[in-house]
Amino acid sequence: MQPLKRLVARRPRLSRADPAPSRWAWRMQRLMLTPAFRFGLRVGVPFALTFAAGAIWLGNDARRLAIQTAVAEARESFESRPEFMVKLMAIDGASPRVSREIREIVPISFPTSSFDVDVEQVRQAIVELDPVKAVSVRIRPGGVLQIDVTPRTPVAIWRNRDGLTTVDVSGMQVATLERRDARPDLPLIAGPGAQDHIKEALDLYRAAAPLGGRLRGIVRMGERRWDVVLDREQRILLPETGALQALERVIALETAQDVLSRDVARVDMRLGRRPTVQMKKEATREWWHIRQMSGQ
Template sequence: MQPLSLKLNTQYGGDPAPSRINYRFQRLWLMRSFRLFTKLILPVFLCLAFIIFCFSNEKTLNFFKSYSSNAIDSFADRPELLIKLMSIEGASQPLERIIRDTLPISLPISGFDFNFTNIREVIESLDAVKSVDIRVISGGILKIRVLERVPEFVWRKTPKELFLLDKAGAIVGQVFNRAQRSDLPFVTGAGADVALVEIANFINLLKPIEDRVVAYSRISEDRWDIVLDSSQRISLPSEEPELAVGQFLILNQSENILDKNIERIDFRNKQRLTLTLKDNEINN
């Protein structure tokens, strides 16, 4: 038998163990606080240090200001960002003219210089405007969609002030004489603007004699008088006035009471109807 000979290879490339520095770093990396410091705290600190350094130097600060201002201006002045035209929808011609004259803008204007909030507040401050929607559409067109209040009543607030009201009692505009809107029901007296719902009910009930109704007068902010032609007046109670109007219509249909020499038909006392003649008073 041949003897076995064992040869040891004592030549190798190097020690596979990590270096001391690498070993210590690996040990540190296992610590959660060290990883947090390396990934978050250190970068933030370096960024803050750089920012403080830059802004503490006046020349560097002026450079950044000038550069950012020029960049914003060059971007804002691009033709595709300019608002060139204005379109107003949903407004009558008089209101459209008022809106165009009131808006504090001069077209064309950059979209970066356009203050949507300010423009919306200016338009909504107009009495005739209920709500407004503002947006910029393609082509550089400022589109203003207006929901206009519709006048439904003429209100004499004081002997020298006439206002147009919508059905909710909001002021739409002002007129200078009744003839300007003679097509609308006429209401008078303090507090009439907050009780227009009752007027709408009266109008529906009084259709048989609507051509004789002159005005609806609010008395002491509590009840209504219906003023008719020929200086006649119907005094309604503060409670259930519609019921009193219905009773009046029945009475007029059966007795033709409006054709008589009566000045006032008083329903304020539910227990007794009072008729006032133009010369004296008679109670029923």
Template sequence: MTAASIKRGGNGGTRKPRATVKGKAGKSKPSMLARSIESIPISATAMQRIVTFSILGVAGAAVISIAVMLGLPAYAAAQLSEIVGGAGFAVKRVEVTGIDRMDRLTVYAVALDQKSRAMPLVDLDKVRGELLQYGWIADARVSRRLPDTLVVDIVERKPAAVWQHEQQLSLIDDKGVVLEPVALNAMPDLPLVIGPDANVQATALTDLMGHAPRLKPMLAGATWVGNRRWDLRFQSGEVLALPEGDAPSAKALAKFSAMDGVDRLLGRGFVRFDMRDPAKMFVRVSRDKPRIDKPAGTDNNDDQHNEGVSHNGTAAPRESDHRARYRVVESVCADRRTG
């Protein structure tokens, strides 16, 4: 027997195939997450793209956050603005409107005080804020006019009075804001308010004089006494002492205006009218002048002599507005009363 015909194996027949075992060794069921994903009506390719883009978005946001922390976007924006400025969009002109009393050069200096003249880098809020620090400026509007003009529109305050305090004269508006110093030989034709905090009472004084409009042109100055009431000084030299409080002082001033309209109290040489007592008015005159008749309904609290009437009984000439104001300024320290 040849080697080729020898067969190994006990049975001598063909081997039967193994049976497949069913059960645990079979195909496993998909998980709940997998089943949920399969239920979404989106293809697997689209889902993969969404996941990829989400990962890229998160990474991009992280990169942007780091760049912001390092100041890279601001640097890039500044460089871009400089390029725009180099292309002709840079501040070359400043156009100022609304200026009457304030120095224009001051406005130009503030508007041009910039780290960069490139138009996109001009800080409009900064310019406006610095302008509002000046007393004359009540409001300011700052805008760009491309390609190279900065427009500044100024709203100026209006002077309403001169404030004398601690031997200094200052121009103020109707709200008491100090505008600029005033020289004694260059006082404007405005009322003079005297005393500590008299400037912040300027509005109250304006309202008070509204109760006696015919006396307003005759007013030379007003002293805020003891931080509670007014002494009014008229251009003819007389002083009117008013009571405390807005309503009592307004009532007293209106009454004095009516009495002056009937008896012409001002310009007759009286020195002082005291209306702090609501029941009566006291009148004081000088000791070294001829006697004059007192106004009806008044009492004297001093000798009845006249300082401003000529010897023949006629009224002395009234001083000019400016001379009256100078006399108020020069004599107020000696004539101030505590009230």
């Protein structure tokens, strides 16, 4: 008999399999653990396949035209529903003439869908009208295009090369006039640049109130100063600065000495320290005639 140790020693040794994965398997396992790669497999691949299928399907012109037609019909059907239709226009705060102008410049054929009404474009078109100071445009429930107008308030009549125009306190034109007596309640100003100094002109008008009906208007001279025009072709020439104070001095002289009630053509106040009174030609000739007779 052979010893047990010798039998064990002669037993052939079996090779054990290596449990480690191959290099490519290890790399694939690591890649599968990457969040970006997993997201691409879960989202990117289905999206790419769907996009490719859609692109192939939409590559046909007839299919695309059918889709566009269906979308247009669905949109038109939705926008034409009764609750979205605008049936009429309401204008508040404007005179009849301004209302007619607004209806002329807003070319909307009623009824129409509210989706086809550009409210801001309508507002911009209306606010460009001279008589309109501000305007708000909205679509009221019930299909009404509501236009609320804040009109300009005319405070004077400006005579310019184009005729007579009413202006507001900021000098913006409001409306044209055919005749002066169409608005006898408004003061008359004239001359280039007069519309840019409306507040000063109104102050002069208020100061000249004691002259009553003799006041005809105020003229801007050389775009730098004012002349007060009275009846009987009389004028009060005011300085560039301190025009109101100079006019008040003339009114005081008229109250005390009736200066303007005499044969005076001009009262020149441009030189504050030396006011000048120019008499009319007839009065001047009569004065010289009296002096000559006195000299004889």
